[in-house]
Amino acid sequence: MTGELSGYDAVAEARSVRNVLDIHWSRICSRLQAEVGEVEYRTWLKQISIGPVDGDEITLNLPTRFLRDWVRTQYGDRLSALWNAELPSIRRVELQVGRPDPVVEPEGASGDEAGSADVAPVAGTVDERVAEARSELSRHDLAAPLDPRFTFDTFVVGKPNEFAYACARRVAERPSSPGFNPLFLYGGVGLGKTHLMHAIGSELTRGGKVSVAYMSAEKFMYRFIAAIRSQSTMEFKEQLRSVDVLMIDDLQFLIGKDNTQEEFFHTFNALVDAGRQIVVSADKSPSDLSGLEDRLRTRLGCGMVADIHATTFELRISILESKAAASGVPVPAKVLEFLAHKITSNVRELEGALNRLIAHANLFGRPVTLEATQDVLHDILKAHDRRVTIEEIQRKVAEHWNIRLTDMSSARRARAVARPRQVAMYLAKQLTSRSLPEIGRKFGNRDHTTVMHAVARVTELMERDSAFAEDVELLRRMLES
């Protein structure tokens, strides 16, 4: 790679500005999907296409007037807020009845990067594009604003994230400490990387003495391309290199974007050499980010690398408890447990589900119950459907009554063990297509009549004892829905 971009590269990358809007839009769509659920999203929001940006306003098109009106009343504010969070220069969203903009092939684009996946064509002559880009660049702040909700206080710490949390705290207390620069946070989607970065930023800027620039890698690319188009790369570099702390989120986005990677590499070196702090997040560790330049990966890995592991049940419960308490709406422990069992993939989805429940409770003034939860979150829960296995049933039931998993197949007959075992057999009959003899075999080679007896006994007990019935019902819902 060379230090400067050729004119050809510059124009080619400049063409992707429109594509960058598409990228922002696809991120917004993912968020909306997580927030409102698959069904609502498909019914109302999927039909939106993005139109032009004019000043601080972006136009979104919908195919019919009815859809436009509905989306405007139901989601208008949320769409504006999400666009503003992605691109702070956008403050308003105009919803129109219309079709997507036709894509215009630019001059001189033939079989080059214009056809590649990350570069979409943009209309206009080079001069027009430069002028447009300049005004666009001047409208944007260097960095995205920090989200005041993402602080250390609101971050719930547990085993899976305690190391990353401790490293983030340390950087916020003493930036540029040896061994902690760069700080590289990595982990799966929605596990709190952005939250921790914003928390570091908020902590550091509190005194007003430290300048922090936080931006996503996409935004970094977008800014860089806009600078190239407006022939102001020097200003862009100077701006970036004047901050005390630079934080780049979702670095994996730069994979395959060689020119932007190169620019980032130079900025990175300039800042670290000047004793400034860098914080980077990605979905993988530096060594696993194949597609990033080797020298960049090496530099990224030479400070502190901290991973955020997948959440545990305990952490999910703590997060839900904390978010429910902050909302002021009482949410029964059983509902929190249910959610923490069902939605295990990422915290964003978990939070989205809880938010929907709370919004529903507020809107209709009804208490949150397990039944309401099943109803309101029907689509989300369905997306988390899985085939239930007997082993899973045994594990959940053993956990629930706090007995050893081996007791599911042991010969012990004490009631504390025998009753949960009967419940597990009952659930195996209800939730799987296994035959009675097959179920018996999984429970320490028991006879099919033992399973029949267990099913009858549990059914009878459920009729007599409502607390017991509720327990079994909760387990069934957790395993099944």
Ligand SMILES: Nc1ncnc2c1ncn2[C@@H]1O[C@H](COP(=O)(O)OP(=O)(O)OP(=O)(O)O)[C@@H](O)[C@H]1O
């Ligand atoms: N430990 C936690 N305590 C409280 N909230 C959390 C925690 N972990 C994640 N969250 C919340 O979950 C949501 C998603 O987190 P965040 O955006 O930080 O994830 P991410 O790891 O950056 O995801 P992505 O890979 O999509 O960029 C945020 O609203 C965040 O506040």
